[in-house]
Amino acid sequence: xxxxPYNDTLDGGVFENAISDQQRxxxxxxxxxxQSLVLPEYINDTDSCGTFGQIAQVGTTEYITRLGxxxxxxxxxxxxxxxxxxxxxxxxxxxxxxVRSQLFLHSxxxxxxxxxxxxxxxxxxxxxxxxxxxxxxxxxxxxxTFSFLQYLLVFAHETLLCESFESEKGTVxxxxxxxxxxxxxxxxxxxxxxxxxxxxxxxxxxNESLTGYSWExxxxxxxxxxxxxxxxxxxxxx
Numbered sequence: 001x002x003x004x005p006y007n008d009t010l011d012g013g014v015f016e017n018a019i020s021d022q023q024r025x026x027x028x029x030x031x032x033x034x035q036s037l038v039l040p041e042y043i044n045d046t047d048s049c050g051t052f053g054q055i056a057q058v059g060t061t062e063y064i065t066r067l068g069x070x071x072x073x074x075x076x077x078x079x080x081x082x083x084x085x086x087x088x089x090x091x092x093x094x095x096x097x098x099v100r101s102q103l104f105l106h107s108x109x110x111x112x113x114x115x116x117x118x119x120x121x122x123x124x125x126x127x128x129x130x131x132x133x134x135x136x137x138x139x140x141x142x143x144x145t146f147s148f149l150q151y152l153l154v155f156a157h158e159t160l161l162c163e164s165f166e167s168e169k170g171t172v173x174x175x176x177x178x179x180x181x182x183x184x185x186x187x188x189x190x191x192x193x194x195x196x197x198x199x200x201x202x203x204x205x206x207n208e209s210l211t212g213y214s215w216e217x218x219x220x221x222x223x224x225x226x227x228x229x230x231x232x233x234x235x236x237x238x
Contacts, residue, residue, distance in 0.1 A: 006099045006176065015067065022066040029128045030161045032057040059128045063106075070094045109160060110134050111152065113142045119151070127160050146185045149175060153222060165223070172223045179226045191219075 015023065034054025035041070043051065109125035110132055125132035153173050156162040164171035185191055 006096050006103075022064055025063045025065055027061045027063065029059050029061060030163075032127065032161070057128075061128060061130055063130075068098075070098070106130050108132050109156075112138075113140050113144055113148070114138060115142045119155075123155075143184055144177075144181060146188045146191050149185075149222065150220060164221075167223070172221055174223045174225065176225050182224055182226050185224065194219075 033056045107125070108127070108129035108131075109123065111123050112134055113122060122135070124135040156173070157164075165174055186195065
């Protein structure tokens with residue numbers, strides 16, 4: 001559980017004593033300017049008195065944190081031999097699955113890949129939104145490709161104004177998927193050829209990307225992490 005990819009997506013913490021059984025967390029969103037930064041329009045300072053410009057969009061999102069307990073019964077174990085190891089592992093699993101479900105349920109943007117649909121039809125949600133549902137009940141029927149993941153990364157940066165993770169190798173985006181999904185990325189034509197060249201040139205990143213469960217890299221600014229869950233939330237995490 002120390003290597004579970006969800007453990008470092010959210011910062012941990014404790015509830016302060018004698019406050020409440022729930023806490024309010026207000027997050028200030030990044031502002032969206034009402035002006036074009038590609039072709040800005042300026043007016044003379046002498047004409048600016050009494051003139052109003054476009055209004056920037058600035059908002060906050062409030063999250064409620066509550067104390068909760070996952071109730072259940074585990075298998076019968078020998079208390080004297082296994083209690084300590086089982087207890088610590090159970091707590092780690094409980095925290096990991098809670099983070100994963102909260103990210104999926106309360107995320108503001110959800111993407112479901114279907115054949116014959118445009119990007120706008122597959123995406124539901126926008127900036128400064130939470131608890132966005134999946135667009136419809138149609139099950140996904142196409143594989144996630146690395147080229148689509150790159151396009152989604154540009155959408156997250158340019159449209160959603162998402163911030164990246166800080167790492168020793170610079171700012172990166174994080175992707176968490178099943179091992180089978182990472183193999184799809186490795187087998188994709190343009191990615192496979194690039195990694196083959198890196199491995200042939202004795203670059204360490206090439207060997208790690210082809211053989212490791214975790215795709216370190218980062219390859220094109222994306223850190224790829226695998227999970228051993230059969231069903232997994234597939235998302236860009238910031």
